[in-house]
Amino acid sequence: MFETAIAGSLPKPSWLSETEKLWPQWKLAGPELQRAKADATLLWIKEQEDAGLDIVGDGEQSRQHFVHGFLEQVEGIDFEHKVKMGIRNNRYDAMVPQVVAPLRLKGRVHAFEAQLARAHTKKKLKFTLPGPLTIVDTVADCFYGDKQTMAMAFAELLNQEALALQADGVDIIQFDEPAFNVYMQDAADWGVKALEVAARGLTCTTAVHICYGYGIKANSDWKESLGQEWRQYAQVFPALAASSIQQISLECYHSHVPPDLMALLKNKDVMVGVIDVASDVIETPEQVADTIGVAMQYLPRNRIFPCTNCGLAPMSREVAVKKLAALAKGAALARERYAQTGSDA
Numbered sequence: 417m418f419e420t421a422i423a424g425s426l427p428k429p430s431w432l433s434e435t436e437k438l439w440p441q442w443k444l445a446g447p448e449l450q451r452a453k454a455d456a457t458l459l460w461i462k463e464q465e466d467a468g469l470d471i472v473g474d475g476e477q478s479r480q481h482f483v484h485g486f487l488e489q490v491e492g493i494d495f496e497h498k499v500k501m502g503i504r505n506n507r508y509d510a511m512v513p514q515v516v517a518p519l520r521l522k523g524r525v526h527a528f529e530a531q532l533a534r535a536h537t538k539k540k541l542k543f544t545l546p547g548p549l550t551i552v553d554t555v556a557d558c559f560y561g562d563k564q565t566m567a568m569a570f571a572e573l574l575n576q577e578a579l580a581l582q583a584d585g586v587d588i589i590q591f592d593e594p595a596f597n598v599y600m601q602d603a604a605d606w607g608v609k610a611l612e613v614a615a616r617g618l619t620c621t622t623a624v625h626i627c628y629g630y631g632i633k634a635n636s637d638w639k640e641s642l643g644q645e646w647r648q649y650a651q652v653f654p655a656l657a658a659s660s661i662q663q664i665s666l667e668c669y670h671s672h673v674p675p676d677l678m679a680l681l682k683n684k685d686v687m688v689g690v691i692d693v694a695s696d697v698i699e700t701p702e703q704v705a706d707t708i709g710v711a712m713q714y715l716p717r718n719r720i721f722p723c724t725n726c727g728l729a730p731m732s733r734e735v736a737v738k739k740l741a742a743l744a745k746g747a748a749l750a751r752e753r754y755a756q757t758g759s760d761a
């Protein structure tokens with residue numbers, strides 16, 4: 417009950433890359449960089465285990481950015497000539513590579529870090545990949561001319577890598593789709609279908625992470641503009657509830673998401689965001705347990721997976737470590753506190 421996990425990313429140590437940035441520059445190159453990525457991955461597996469999390473991940477230590485890390489291994493993408501593009505409906509500008517030819521994987525994308533993580537933990541291992549809709553919003557298209565067609569092409573590549581990750585021993589494959597909360601109509605019309613193509617044939621657990629973004633200023637400003645009730649999830653959850661994807665995340669703590677939206681996901685496992693990634697204030701176990709209590713009003717307790725609202729990549733390492741501990745301690749308190757209360761939603 418209340419198995420804990422993080423959304424995916426964790427801060428990179430200062431000896432690996434720049435810190436507290438979304439697109440940090442590596443500080444090493446070649447074999448030294450590869451060694452440092454491995455060391456950082458091992459460090460974070462240990463920190464997650466020591467914190468007491470039930471499900472661990474590689475902390476995305478081997479990729480510069482959660483989308484571009486995947487794109488670097490895709491043929492047909494020009495990384496030499498990046499262009500400035502407004503992403504997430506022009507919320508902020510990013511330097512993005514361009515799709516210039518038919519897409520094909522150059523080979524395995526994440527074998528190194530997935531196999532390393534698998535060899536060093538006996539805990540359940542979750543591995544994250546960017547979702548198709550979020551990918552097409554984070555790359556410039558000079559070839560396909562249609563978002564949906566390009567998303568389906570990416571979905572096929574994601575499926576290849578996902579099946580290989582499953583063979584590496586990954587227990588949960590999660591697709592990250594923050595763009596689902598920006599392009600709700602596209603998400604409902606074909607984004608969920610593209611996800612199912614990406615997850616086709618998987619027998620491990622499948623998940624999708626949907627959020628209001630990292631704790632960066634552009635996102636905080638955007639959230640300020642969304643009013644008192646954030647109902648974006650309501651437009652996408654029905655399509656997801658009808659899909660084959662098994663776990664779905666939502667932001668809860670410190671958000672304006674109406675908690676009753678969780679009732680739309682009754683037959684799914686729900687990764688409930690109980691840790692705020694836009695604040696350095698460390699949650700108390702009581703606050704985390706309270707948020708779990710709110711989720712219990714709408715979901716059976718065995719379907720609640722306490723989680724962070726989003727990735728922790730742009731935070732300081734010290735704060736992230738404390739937030740991991742708060743997550744695990746809060747879930748432990750909730751197990752104690754709610755053990756005696758009988759009724760399930």
Ligand code: ZN
Pocket residue numbers: 423594625626627628629630725726727
């Ligand atoms: Zn997120």
